[in-house]
Amino acid sequence: MAVPLFDASTPLAPLRGELRAAIDRVVDSGRFILGPEVAAFEEELAAWCGAGHAVGVANGTEALTIALRALGAGPGDEVVVPSFSFYASAEAVPPTGARPVFCDVDPETFVVTPETVRAAVTPRTKAIVAVHLFGNVAPVRAIEAATGLPVVEDAAQAAGSTGPDGRPGGLGALGTFSFYPSKNLGAFGDGGAITTSDAALAERVRTLRFHGSRDKVSYQEVGYNSRLDELQAAILRVQLPHLEAWAGARRAAAAAYDALLPEWAGRPVPTAGASPAWHLYVIRVRAPDALGAALAGRGIEARGYYRAPIHAQPAMAAWAPADGLPGTARAAAEHLAIPISAAITREQVAEVAGAIADARLG
Numbered sequence: 001m002a003v004p005l006f007d008a009s010t011p012l013a014p015l016r017g018e019l020r021a022a023i024d025r026v027v028d029s030g031r032f033i034l035g036p037e038v039a040a041f042e043e044e045l046a047a048w049c050g051a052g053h054a055v056g057v058a059n060g061t062e063a064l065t066i067a068l069r070a071l072g073a074g075p076g077d078e079v080v081v082p083s084f085s086f087y088a089s090a091e092a093v094p095p096t097g098a099r100p101v102f103c104d105v106d107p108e109t110f111v112v113t114p115e116t117v118r119a120a121v122t123p124r125t126k127a128i129v130a131v132h133l134f135g136n137v138a139p140v141r142a143i144e145a146a147t148g149l150p151v152v153e154d155a156a157q158a159a160g161s162t163g164p165d166g167r168p169g170g171l172g173a174l175g176t177f178s179f180y181p182s183k184n185l186g187a188f189g190d191g192g193a194i195t196t197s198d199a200a201l202a203e204r205v206r207t208l209r210f211h212g213s214r215d216k217v218s219y220q221e222v223g224y225n226s227r228l229d230e231l232q233a234a235i236l237r238v239q240l241p242h243l244e245a246w247a248g249a250r251r252a253a254a255a256a257y258d259a260l261l262p263e264w265a266g267r268p269v270p271t272a273g274a275s276p277a278w279h280l281y282v283i284r285v286r287a288p289d290a291l292g293a294a295l296a297g298r299g300i301e302a303r304g305y306y307r308a309p310i311h312a313q314p315a316m317a318a319w320a321p322a323d324g325l326p327g328t329a330r331a332a333a334e335h336l337a338i339p340i341s342a343a344i345t346r347e348q349v350a351e352v353a354g355a356i357a358d359a360r361l362g
């Protein structure tokens with residue numbers, strides 16, 4: 001039985017009529033940029049996250065850059081960011097003028113901790129990017145308490161997750177989302193959003209996304225053309241009411257993997273009190289690429305996402321830390337994402353778990 005790594009289209013099949021109607025509504029309205037669909041989606045997303053405000057932007061990468069700019073990050077500042085993440089988590093920092101300072105992660109949860117962040121903080125640190133990697137929930141409140149610094153949550157992989165203090169996007173000074181099609185909440189193209197409960201930060205983000213202007217007459221600062229468009233917002237509004245059920249399906253699949261996988265496969269470990277809507281179900285094994293090749297032989301997709309962590313990427317050489325990041329090195333070497341989606345069946349999970357057990361490559 002072939003099992004794809006993810007499946008973004010099957011969960012949308014029952015929504016086809018509603019999606020078509022939403023697209024027609026936008027086409028009929030003749031409004032395509034910053035109209036009623038974006039405004040309504042912003043309200044609905046903010047309510048979902050438990051944040052006061054949400055602002056739609058063009059993608060998850062610019063969401064991070066704009067959130068950091070809103071906090072005042074600029075030349076001479078440092079932004080702490082984990083090296084074990086998607087490249088964009090750190091790539092978003094230099095365009096602000098600040099420099100990324102890489103911190104470690106806990107190799108069992110794959111996310112930052114107050115200790116790993118504190119080790120990277122200096123008097124120049126302006127903000128911290130805490131990535132809710134794979135859908136696990138980083139301890140944002142504990143990090144803010146330990147450092148006294150604002151946290152930007154990179155929640156690109158965490159739509160649908162919950163933590164002990166609430167949902168990602170409602171935990172830090174600001175939260176950022178990506179609606180790239182394969183994410184837990186995906187548009188039909190690129191899209192992103194920034195959440196915050198601070199009205200002044202929300203206003204600043206709104207200004208920055210539209211060329212640094214409040215009134216389209218006077219331009220206060222150099223901003224961005226970074227907007228979520230009406231079509232994408234209308235499509236996302238159809239999906240948002242289903243996010244909780246999709247998250248439940250991901251949790252159920254993860255629980256089935258937890259029960260069925262052989263003992264030698266390290267399960268993803270939720271952080272204290274978290275109930276992740278696993279965007280990726282990532283196991284830890286000693287020979288992940290050999291295991292991935294064995295699974296491929298049986299038609300099962302699996303892959304290592306961040307085998308070379310961000311600080312080892314050529315573009316980040318100038319900011320690579322002098323000391324190693326042992327948790328990052330371990331996570332990078334051992335992780336393997338195996339199939340998960342809101343549509344994965346029990347039979348598929350059993351097939352994958354059985355194939356892993358047969359491979360005996362722990």
Ligand SMILES: *Cc1c(COP(=O)(O)O)cnc(C)c1O
Pocket residue numbers: 059060061062085086088089131154156157177178179180190191192
């Ligand atoms: C996808 C992703 C981003 C970037 O989002 P885009 O919308 O593709 O720009 C940033 N951070 C993480 C952790 C991601 O997974």
